Amino acid sequence: MMLKNVDIAGLDSIFAAHGDLQRDWSRQHLLLDAFFSSANRFDEIVRGACEEMLARELVLDYRPTCAAPSFEEIQRCYDDLAKHLNKARKPRASIRQISRTWLFGLAQRSANLLGAVGWLVTESAREDLAEDTNPAPAVVPDFxxxxxxxxxxxxxxxxxxxxxxxxxxxxxxxxxxxxxxxxxxxxxxxxxxxxxxxxxxxxxxxxxxxxxxxxxxxxxxxxxxxxxxx
Missing domain, CATH: 1.10.287 (Helix Hairpins)
Structure with missing residues (x-):
């Protein structure tokens, strides 16, 4: 089903946010926390715009395609999202012909990217804790x-x-x-x-x-x- 009255400003904000995400990916893809923040911000914009245009609340799950968190999984999710967005990079008159399926797919791909980054961030934090075999001694004052x-x-x-x-x-x-x-x-x-x-x-x-x-x-x-x- 095509959407005849799409909020163009909402799509513009998504494309603008994707530009920021692209810059962060190329500049900060090794800085997980920084990219995680960018992915969160992008997902909030996408989710808000899509829910407003679809007039319903979205319930999305991250479904990883690999058994363990990795940068490769993040890259795959990012490429999938970018490819999906590029389908709508057309003149404004054509943008009005996008479908609900496309909007839902955008929100799902955004959730997949955020999930992939969050998965690696969480596992990295656990590994850091496991490697910390010599924690700082507790401060015990002399009374x-x-x-x-x-x-x-x-x-x-x-x-x-x-x-x-x-x-x-x-x-x-x-x-x-x-x-x-x-x-x-x-x-x-x-x-x-x-x-x-x-x-x-x-x-x-x-x-x-x-x-x-x-x-x-x-x-x-x-x-x-x-x-x-x-």
Whole structure:
């Protein structure tokens, strides 16, 4: 069935987008991400124009002709798309005689090209992850300055001293806060932001105490099990 009232502006936008795609293919065919972006942009223009001219939503699938993603598959899909587009590169009066079948074929070929590029991009990303056998080490900050100077966490005395240090810090902040609230109403008091962070500091100290005791307990349990297996 021929279309008597084709939106010429829609076809012009497709041809213009194909010109951009051609330039990107010749210049960036080895830069997959860049070409993938161009193929996406082209497919959006084609799909939008075709759906408007056909007055229906298109549901398209990519059907690769090879068993594995490759540049050859991308080249085949691109050549097929370019050949199909060239069939409509005629005077404007003749363009009005294009068929719904041609429009649907254009949208399908655009989807095939996008699928071929997306397939290779996805597989390339997976290969990069598989080859990354030496990932960067996780950043672990050194918080030993928060532990007792008499031995870190090596014994119960060091644990008690560390807990005492944390308790004293939390208590000191609380005392300073309470002194401010004991002032007369006409005296300056800390801003809400200052009070919030002071309370947050106290909360952090209490959480540190909890974590320290749990870590010491877990280490003691592991040591006991290790000794029992000797």
């Amino acid at each position: 030993s300055h928060r532990l007792s100077p008499i031995g870190g966490m090596n014994n119960t005395l060091a644990l008690a001293d560390t807990v005492n240090m944390a308790s004293e810090k939390a208590g000191a902040i609380l005392k300073m806060l309470s002194n401010h609230f004991a002032k007369d109403d006409d005296e300056d008091r800390p801003r809400d932001e200052v009070i919030y962070y002071a309370l947050q500091a106290i909360s952090d100290e209490v959480q540190d105490i909890k974590s320290l005791v749990e870590a010491f307990h877990n280490a003691a349990v592991l040591n006991t099990k290790a000794v029992s297996h000797v």
